[in-house]
Amino acid sequence: MPAAGASAPGCSPGRWLGALTVLLWLGWPAVPVQAQDLVPGRSWAAAGETTFLQNCAPCHGPTGAGDGPVMVEQNLSAPGLSDPERIAQGSPADWFRTTRDGRIENLMPPWGNQLTDAQIGDVVAWIWQLSTSPDELNEGARLWATVATPLGDRDWQTLALTANHQAWAESVTASLGEQQHPVPTVGELRLIQRYLQSLTLTPDWTNPLRPGTGVLNGRIRQLSPGAATDPPTEVRMQAQVGETVLGTYTVPVAADDTFILEGVEPAPRILWTAQAEQANLDFASPPVRFDELGRTPELMLDLYLPSATHGNLEVESLQLVLALSGEQLLVGQTVLLVNTLPWVFTGESETPETLPVTARIPIDPAADEVTLADFGRTRFTAGDGFVLDSVPIYPVSGRHQAVLGYSLPWPLADQRWRQAWPYPVRHAILLIADVPGLEPEPAGFVQSGERELNGQGFTVWQAADLADGILDIEFSGPAAARTGAAGQQATATQVLPEPAYLMPRWLPAALALILLAGGGSLLLVGLRRERQGRDA
Template sequence: MKKSLLLIAGSVSFALVLAGCTLSLAEDVPPPPGYEAPTYLDVPEVIEGAFPASLPNAANGAALYPERCAPCHGDLGLGDGPQASQLPVPPAAIGNFELASQRSPAQWYAMVTNGKIESFMPPFSEGLTDQERWDVVAYAFSLSAQPELIDAGASVYDANCAECHGVNGEGNAEGATDFTSQEVMVGRSDLDIAAATLNGVGSGMPAYGDELDDFSIQAVTAFVRSFSLLPYVDDGLPESVAIEPTTEPTAAIARPDVSETPSADTTEQPQFSDEPLTGEFRGIVANGSGGELPANLKVTLYGYDHTTEAVVLTAQARPDGSFVFRDVELVPERLYFATVDYQGQVYGSDFVIADFGTMEYDLPVTLYESTSDPSGLVVSRMHLFLEFPEPDLMQVVELVVITNPTNLAVVPAGQTMPALEFSLPEGAENLAFQEGELGDRFVTLAGGFGDTRAVLPGSEDYQLLFAYTLPYTRRLEFAQPLDMGAEAVIVFLPADGLTLKSDQLTDGGPQDLGGLVYEMYVGEGLTQGDALAFSLSGRHPLAGGFSISSDTRSLLLGGLGLALALAGAWLWLRERNSIAGPADEEEFETPEDVMDAIIALDEAYERGEVTEADYSSERSELKSILAELLDE
């Protein structure tokens, strides 16, 4: 029982921590199979017409940042927060000068507001006010600001810019940009400002590329930015991160190509020098199963610009497994990784992202001997989230996490055969997967399905999210055969009149997840060949007229304690389902049905599970339906 309590506590508390953290279901990238590219590399979108009503307060943002952002992005914005190592994609290093220079405040504001679930970035449109989001953005930019650079830029500005743009940046001359205008400046990155200074803008703004050196360009860029985003300087920063004065330009804002003059309204990023930057990629291929390395191994290096393949190079590994790719063109933010094809399986390195100043990258690859026997695998955790999207129907969302404690990769026995088999309860329909589909990665089997993806050695490296429906009115006998032993099973059930009974599951008590109460049931030590079984009874939630708000759903799956579930499961479900509102007249056959719905809604409101606005709206609509039924 002690282990059960620890499991419950860890599941819920970890989810609440991750709820404010950058989290990604990334876009698929060809080989190796299942390799995913981090979509946070994409240029963020902006919210049209959005700009702060007043000057963003970086000091206020500094107070919000530790709780909302630092767990993933780190105290200094270097992507090294305490939760960063638990994410499948590194959080963006927003404190990195090179990255921040390429982003506009409007882009980061849109990211904070809307989030990017596929990149494990939650939205803060509800948790933070509009001004607070701008304040956080201001503080995020201050993490990479260099006060000494700003001070140096003041003199450059006074000598070259103040006559037209004004001492305070307000734009004195006709057509001169007002640097204090939030509406104008939030859409411009530091690279945009640097490009305009170098190349000029139209006929009114001269080019300074021949008059100012790189340091002066960077300094005046930083000073111009300070008119609309005041840097936040914390005198309490540890000495180890204090910024030393510099007389050399930072590599981030390399002198853009001055061959093209931007128009006054350009938003394009400046181009870097035409001279290609090259680097070296090296690594060692190791046999994780302990055997000898096969001879004549071919290593392939891939480079991707987002999802576009840009580099494909092949080299032969030396007898000791080492390999090297020299003089490879480096493009900022290009993703690189190496792969080895062995015994029909593709093994890949971690990915690296090219950045300024790094010329050498290490891409070690581990391959394994293989087996088609899955008996050594174990289900570390099996999460079931019971959902009721429409009357007479229950949807089961399952997240299966598998550990391969052996030193062998479990692979399909044949080209069209699965590596793993999964049984489903009798009567299951509408099978769907978060990634892949039947006939592609997955194959149909009698009583279930199979997955053709290999399972590599490692703890909880394999995660599968899928869903299916079962008919449900007032009672259901659930029985799902287990093809592998399960160390832990967690079931979440809406606590609104439904009852679950099982000899295998222990009631973990109600859990408040995002304002809704869910009953959690926990089981341990289920063996292969057993069936996960429970009886479910009670009135269908929609038959009672109560629905779960979509704003709360994204938090509910955080209770599963997995970043994948938190970020991906509900987004995926919302795309698949169109949840009917509670006041659909066709759901109620008699006045008694409506009265039951009103009572259920009243009880939910008293428990704090429904907002006042939703409660008033739904109750009014239910009363209208009741009146119509009474008139019939």
């Protein structure tokens, strides 16, 4: 949400060119969104934080102080969003409309073509939270109890969301005057309004899941032959909005493999999944949500036993990105696995073709920050030198793509990085960041070109038909035995290749991800760390 109310100290062509650059960098939509008088629905500040840091903090700063790096670089100023006096001049509905529809005269582009109304509502909740506190809301709740009865049945909660503080205070004062009831002070009226706003804009210090009438029913299905030796006796029910987990409940599994969770809030925005562990693997059901009538389909949690062998899995394509960051080697990879057999081996016996196999993905035993991308959900078990991915791969040309990232301490032992797949690798591409004094030598690979993205050079290597599945890269040169390149630190998740979604030609997506890792993701992580440092 770049700079609502941004002001430029001067009108030089260079400065306005900088402002135009800001707008282009933020992706100005071609078609403005039509203005509508909408009030944000039930929103969560916890879900809005990530969206705020990604889209708004570059201008407004990670704490809403108006000190974002984009504004600082362009010598512009953005309004502070954590100032209670400034915030009181508008209403949550005003902030919602401004974010969605923009204010072109103040260099604020509309975000309605890039964010959903729900996402914008969460951002509004996060902005609102920046200028309030738990003590204020508790006091506001106490004060509201003293005036709720004389104020009558008018929808004061909606008015608190749609009116600024002055208009709100005038309406409450007039209504209490008609009832000849004592009128709270200006400061008390503000606390009451903030409390009523909190009934819609949920702060992250409160329980984001409210009690309700919702009921979730689920069932476990064992799809491997033979009985599991350690079937789960309980299931974790997880609620999330977007990528933000709101809460987790644990419920028992009945003798007939069913489970139930009662008394939850039936909000349609909340996604529910059932999760359980079996044979050291984590499994998750497809997500469900309540409809507008408070109904939800049954949760189906399918469990499998790990396959004793890998059947006939092959790595159809493997994409690796290696980069140095301080004293870490960051590894990101996208792997596309295919099951080519009309049957597989599960347990110790041959089974029908409907049964899947479990992917075994090799990683270095020293790997840290292991991440297997799956829309924010954990779905793997890390062992000593491997990861078991619990998403099943079915036979008859079944395909599955995994995106994995981790970090290794640098320099490497024996100055070598090695990965041994239990499956043949049909096609592999390496993108290795160029570091002065460092010479990579990938065995069996042919150098196919150079790339320079966002100021960082990469060497591209390719190989085909690695029947033994072994990737072996030896690093030589002075840099192979010392700390990696200095500068801004990164994390393993920042070099994750962009998922190609089962398309064989995924190299452009990988290059785009490297560009993102060099810019937007580093900025996001930097902003998070800066905010955490200030909070500390």
